[in-house]
Amino acid sequence: MSTPADTPHEPDDVPAQRRLALNEDWAATVVGLLLLVLVLSGHWPGWLVP
16 A cells, blocks of 8 residues: 655656745746736826836
């Protein structure tokens, strides 16, 4: 009978904390690109974005 502690981990296994960090990085990237598009298209005043 195998227990979770006995199971080998794959080299590409990512810990939950790292997956969360990747998700936060992508969220920040998407928000930044969205703000850039809104400012460049004139829908959002440039002075409003820090």
